[in-house]
Amino acid sequence: MAIADKPKWSFWGPTVDLYKKLEEIANRDFGKEAASEFLKGWHLWSKAILYYVPSNEDQYGPFRCGPSYPLIFHPNITRTMASKEIPFPSAPYAYNGGGIINTFYQPFENEQQTPGPLRAGVELTELKKMYHIWSDGVSVMEKAIQQVPANKRAYAKRTIGLGIFIRNSILTAINTKKWSVLNRKLLAESNRSKALKLLNELEIIVKNEIQNAENTIPVVNADSRLGWEPSMEYVTDKWHLEWKIKQVKNVLENEVSVYRKMLKI
Numbered sequence: 001m002a003i004a005d006k007p008k009w010s011f012w013g014p015t016v017d018l019y020k021k022l023e024e025i026a027n028r029d030f031g032k033e034a035a036s037e038f039l040k041g042w043h044l045w046s047k048a049i050l051y052y053v054p055s056n057e058d059q060y061g062p063f064r065c066g067p068s069y070p071l072i073f074h075p076n077i078t079r080t081m082a083s084k085e086i087p088f089p090s091a092p093y094a095y096n097g098g099g100i101i102n103t104f105y106q107p108f109e110n111e112q113q114t115p116g117p118l119r120a121g122v123e124l125t126e127l128k129k130m131y132h133i134w135s136d137g138v139s140v141m142e143k144a145i146q147q148v149p150a151n152k153r154a155y156a157k158r159t160i161g162l163g164i165f166i167r168n169s170i171l172t173a174i175n176t177k178k179w180s181v182l183n184r185k186l187l188a189e190s191n192r193s194k195a196l197k198l199l200n201e202l203e204i205i206v207k208n209e210i211q212n213a214e215n216t217i218p219v220v221n222a223d224s225r226l227g228w229e230p231s232m233e234y235v236t237d238k239w240h241l242e243w244k245i246k247q248v249k250n251v252l253e254n255e256v257s258v259y260r261k262m263l264k265i
Contacts, residue, residue: 005025022039022042023035026038026039026042029155029156029159030148030152030155031147031148031149033148034147034148037140037147038140038144040137041137041138041141041144041163042137043137044133044140045133045134045137045163048129048131048134048137049130051126051127051130052126052127052130053122053123053126053127055107055113055119056110057106057107057108058173058177060101060102060108061103061105061173061176062105062169062173062176063173064100064101064235065101065235065236065240066165066168066169066172066227066235066236067168067169067241067244068213068227068236068240068241068244069101069176070086070088070244071176071205071206071209072103072105073183073202073251073255073259074183074186074187075186075259077258077259085103085104086103086247087103088103088235090232090233090234094231095231095232096231098232100232105180107120107180120181124177124181127170127173127174131167131170131174134163135167138160138164138167141156141160141163145157145160158222161222161226162219162223164216164219165216165220165226168215168216171212172209172212175208175209179202179205182198182201182202183202186199199259199260203252206248206252206256207252209248210248210249213241213244213245214241214245216236217238217241217242220237220241221238224237227240
């Protein structure tokens with residue numbers, strides 16, 4: 001509601017003080033006692049978003065669907081010679097569905113930008129800043145929830161739920177980018193002990209993402225608007241999050257473990 005109110009007062013007359021108007025909106029939606037804390041949370045989210053670095057691989061990858069985004073192991077041990085890209089499951093009647101989600105994460109290059117391997121480190125640094133500041137905004141609001149009047153608390157919880165969903169999506173983007181970098185290093189690593197160390201790091205990412213997906217299920221169950229987009233329909237509801245959990249567990253149990261055995265041959 002606040003998002004719709006802000007453009008309204010930006011373009012309609014008479015001219016108003018938009019910061020003052022935000023205070024009024026916070027008072028209306030969360031009550032006077034909690035309003036200042038939710039304003040702090042909004043401010044932190046506004047600060048966090050400045051650290052987002054847009055790229056095609058993120059736009060059509062983890063930031064397209066959030067914590068339901070899969071992690072694909074790069075070494076191809078399938079013996080099928082097929083691409084490792086997997087179809088993202090979606091409703092058959094969806095206009096785009098999973099067709100605009102590229103599941104095999106890799107840099108998409110063009111001549112107007114720095115190559116992916118040179119961008120990745122900077123993008124990770126910025127995304128980590130974004131994640132921590134966004135998380136601080138969520139924490140501020142969570143601590144203030146008891147100050148919200150009972151008749152406004154459901155809306156306040158949905159606001160926090162949205163914040164948690166975005167926070168978890170940022171974490172998925174961080175984990176996916178780290179996963180991609182480590183996989184590329186693994187493909188080029190000829191030292192067995194160093195390769196095994198890379199596998200250990202990849203396992204940590206998988207376990208982190210399982211926890212992240214599990215932590216997202218309660219918020220999408222509480223608010224059916226989360227994880228839905230008109231042209232794709234649902235891509236991050238409980239079903240898709242559980243699909244992602246199964247997918248990464250399969251990667252861990254049937255691909256990473258096999259590659260670990262191969263390194264001992």
